[in-house]
Amino acid sequence: MDIFLSRLFAGTTSGAVYVLIALCLVMVFRSSSTINFAQGEFALFTSYVTWWLAGKGVNIWLAVVPAILIGFLMGALAERWLVRPVRKRDETAVLIVGLALFTGLNGLSGWIWGSDEKPFPRMLPTGEDTYIDIAGARLHYDTILIVAIMAAVVAGLTLFFNKTSIGLQMRAVATNPDSAALCGVRVGRVLTLSWGMSAAVGALAGPLLVPLVPPGQLGLSSMFPVLIFATAAALLGGLDSIKGAVVGGLALGIGLAMVNGYVTFLGGSMSLTSALVVIVAVLLVKPTGLFGARRLERV
Amino acid sequence: MSAVLEARDLVAGYGGLTVLREVSVSVDPSEVVVVLGANGAGKSTLLSALSGQLPLTGGQLLVDGTPVRNARPDVMLAKGVSLVPQGRGTLTGLSVMDNLRLGAVTRKDKAEVGTDIDRWFTVFPRLAERRDQVAGTLSGGEQQMLAVARAMMSRPRLLLCDEISLGLAPVVVQELFVTLAEVNRELGTALLLVEQNAELALEIASRVYLLEVGEVGASGSAESFRDDNSIRAAYLGY
Numbered sequence: 062m063d064i065f066l067s068r069l070f071a072g073t074t075s076g077a078v079y080v081l082i083a084l085c086l087v088m089v090f091r092s093s094s095t096i097n098f099a100q101g102e103f104a105l106f107t108s109y110v111t112w113w114l115a116g117k118g119v120n121i122w123l124a125v126v127p128a129i130l131i132g133f134l135m136g137a138l139a140e141r142w143l144v145r146p147v148r149k150r151d152e153t154a155v156l157i158v159g160l161a162l163f164t165g166l167n168g169l170s171g172w173i174w175g176s177d178e179k180p181f182p183r184m185l186p187t188g189e190d191t192y193i194d195i196a197g198a199r200l201h202y203d204t205i206l207i208v209a210i211m212a213a214v215v216a217g218l219t220l221f222f223n224k225t226s227i228g229l230q231m232r233a234v235a236t237n238p239d240s241a242a243l244c245g246v247r248v249g250r251v252l253t254l255s256w257g258m259s260a261a262v263g264a265l266a267g268p269l270l271v272p273l274v275p276p277g278q279l280g281l282s283s284m285f286p287v288l289i290f291a292t293a294a295a296l297l298g299g300l301d302s303i304k305g306a307v308v309g310g311l312a313l314g315i316g317l318a319m320v321n322g323y324v325t326f327l328g329g330s331m332s333l334t335s336a337l338v339v340i341v342a343v344l345l346v347k348p349t350g351l352f353g354a355r356r357l358e359r360v
Numbered sequence: 361m362s363a364v365l366e367a368r369d370l371v372a373g374y375g376g377l378t379v380l381r382e383v384s385v386s387v388d389p390s391e392v393v394v395v396l397g398a399n400g401a402g403k404s405t406l407l408s409a410l411s412g413q414l415p416l417t418g419g420q421l422l423v424d425g426t427p428v429r430n431a432r433p434d435v436m437l438a439k440g441v442s443l444v445p446q447g448r449g450t451l452t453g454l455s456v457m458d459n460l461r462l463g464a465v466t467r468k469d470k471a472e473v474g475t476d477i478d479r480w481f482t483v484f485p486r487l488a489e490r491r492d493q494v495a496g497t498l499s500g501g502e503q504q505m506l507a508v509a510r511a512m513m514s515r516p517r518l519l520l521c522d523e524i525s526l527g528l529a530p531v532v533v534q535e536l537f538v539t540l541a542e543v544n545r546e547l548g549t550a551l552l553l554v555e556q557n558a559e560l561a562l563e564i565a566s567r568v569y570l571l572e573v574g575e576v577g578a579s580g581s582a583e584s585f586r587d588d589n590s591i592r593a594a595y596l597g598y
C-alpha cells in the first residue's frame with residue numbers, strides 16, 4: 062500500500078508538471094491551431110532568467126515575476142512578428158518557425174548562460190522532514206505545492222475564459238476566427254495575447270518543475286522531455302480542451318509512474334518511449350483526444 | 361442627408377479573381393434596400409466587402425458621407441454596419457448567451473448589453489428557452505434567429521442580411537421578415553437584404569439593385585420592379 066501511494070504521489074507530481082505545460086500548448090492550439098514546439102524553450106529561457114535573478118540574491122518567489130513578464134513578451138512578440146507573417150503564406154512555414162524558435166532559444170540560452178547544469182534553488186525548502194506521512198508513504202510539500210499551483214492556474218484560466226470579455230473573445234476565435242472577426246473581435250490581438258499568456262504560464266511552471274524533473278538541475282535539455290510528455294498529455298486530453306489537459310496530464314503522469322513501478326523490465330528510461338507510444342496511439346485511435354472537439358490536422 | 365453607407369465603384373475579389381467591378385450602391389438611414397441577382401453574381405462578395413471582411417482593391421466606402429480608411433469588420437461595426445452572413449452567422453461552439461454577448465464586444469455601453477439581450481429574448485422567445493444551449497445544436501431557424509439577434513447586439517444603424525431565408529420553412533421565413541420589418545420601423549435600423557426569395561423582400565423594400573456578374577445591372581423602386589414583367593419572370597418566377 063505504501064509503495065502504491067508513493068508511486069501515486071510521484072505520478073501526481075510529474076502529472077502536474079505535464080498539465081502546466083500542456084495548458085500552454087492548449088492555449089496556443091485553441092487560438093492558432095498549431096502545436097508550438099518552442100513552448101518548452103520559452104519556459105527554459107525564462108527559467109534561466111529566474112535562476113540568474115535568484116543567484117543575484119533575489120528571493121526565488123519574486124524572481125519568477127519578471128520571468129513571467131519576459132515570458133509574456135516573448136510569446137506575444139513571437140506570434141506577432143514571426144508566426145503571423147509566415148502564416149499568411151504557408152501553414153508548414155509555421156512549423157519551420159516553431160523549430161527555428163526552438164533551436165534559436167536553446168542556442169541563445171546556452172550562449173548567455175553556458176551549457177553546464179545549474180543547481181536550481183527550490184521554491185520550497187526540502188529536507189528530512191518536509192513531507193507528510195500517509196500510511197508510510199511520503200507526500201512531499203513539493204508535490205502539494207505544484208498541485209496547488211496547477212489547480213490555481215486551472216481555476217484562474219477557467220474564470221478568465223468564462224467570465225471576462227477577452228476570455229469570451231478567445232473562445233470565439235478558438236471556434237471560428239472568421240465569425241469572431243465579424244462580431245468585431247480583433248483576431249490578431251487575441252492571438253498575440255494567447256501566445257503571451259501561454260508563455261507566461263510556462264514561465265511560472267519552469268522554476269516549479271526543474272527541481273522535480275531528473276536530474277533536478279537546469280540544463281539546456283531540461284525542457285525537451287517535458288515538452289514530449291506535455292504534448293502526449295495534451296493530445297490524450299484533446300488539444301483544445303483545458304479539462305483535457307488536466308485529465309491527460311495527470312493520467313499520463315500517474316500511468317507512467319505505475320507502469321515504471323510495476324513493469325520493471327521496461328526500465329525507467331522507457332518513459333519517453335511510452336509517451337511517444339501514447340502520442341501515436343491517440344493520433345491513430347482518437348485524434349480529437351478524450352475531451353477535444355478539434356483534431357490535429359497539420360503539425 | 362447623406363447615406364448611412366455608400367459604396368463608390370467597389371472593386372474586390374479573391375486572389376486573382378475580380379468579382380465586383382466598380383459596383384456602386386447606397387443605403388439611406390432607415391431605408392430598406394434589396395439586392396437581387398443570380399447565383400454567383402457576387403451578392404455575398406458585395407456584402408462581405410461592405411462589412412469590411414473582404415479587402416477592397418478599388419473604390420471606397422463612405423459612412424455618413426465620410427470615407428472609411430481601413431475598413432475592417434470591427435471598424436465597420438463601430439460605425440454601425442453589421443452583417444448576418446450567408447449560412448448561419450453564429451459561433452457554433454458557443455452558447456446562445458455567449459453568441460449574444462460576443463455581438464456586443466465593440467460596444468462602449470457595457471451596462472446596457474444585458475437589457476438588449478433581454479429585448480432579443482422577448483423578440484425570439486425560443487432563444488430565451490435555449491440560452492445555455494450550444495449554438496451548433498439549434499435548429500436551422502433558431503440559428504438564423506440567433507444570427508440576426510447577434511448582429512443586432514452591436515446596435516447597428518444598417519443591418520446587412522445575406523439570404524437569411526435560405527433553407528428555412530416558409531412560416532419561419534415569414535416570421536423572420538415580420539421581425540425585420542419591425543426592427544426597421546421601431547429601431548430605425550436600415551436594411552440591405554440579399555435575397556433569393558425576392559417576393560418577400562420586395563414587400564418590405566423600397567429600393568432594388570440588380571446585380572449581374574459583378575456589376576449593377578439595374579436599380580429602381582421596389583414598386584417598379586414588382587410591376588416589371590421581365591424581372592418578375594427572372595426573379596419571382598411567375
Ligand SMILES: Nc1ncnc2c1ncn2[C@@H]1O[C@H](COP(=O)(O)OP(=O)(O)OP(=O)(O)O)[C@@H](O)[C@H]1O
Binds near residue numbers: 377397402403406446
Ligand atoms: N472565397 C472565395 N474564393 C474564391 N472565389 C470565390 C470565393 N467566394 C466566392 N467566390 C467566387 O466569386 C463569385 C461570386 O460569389 P458570391 O458568393 O459573391 O455569389 P452570390 O451572388 O452570393 O451567389 P449565391 O446566390 O450562390 O450565394 C463566384 O464565381 C464564386 O465562385
Ligand SMILES: [Mg+2]
Binds near residue numbers: 404446522
Ligand atoms: Mg451568396
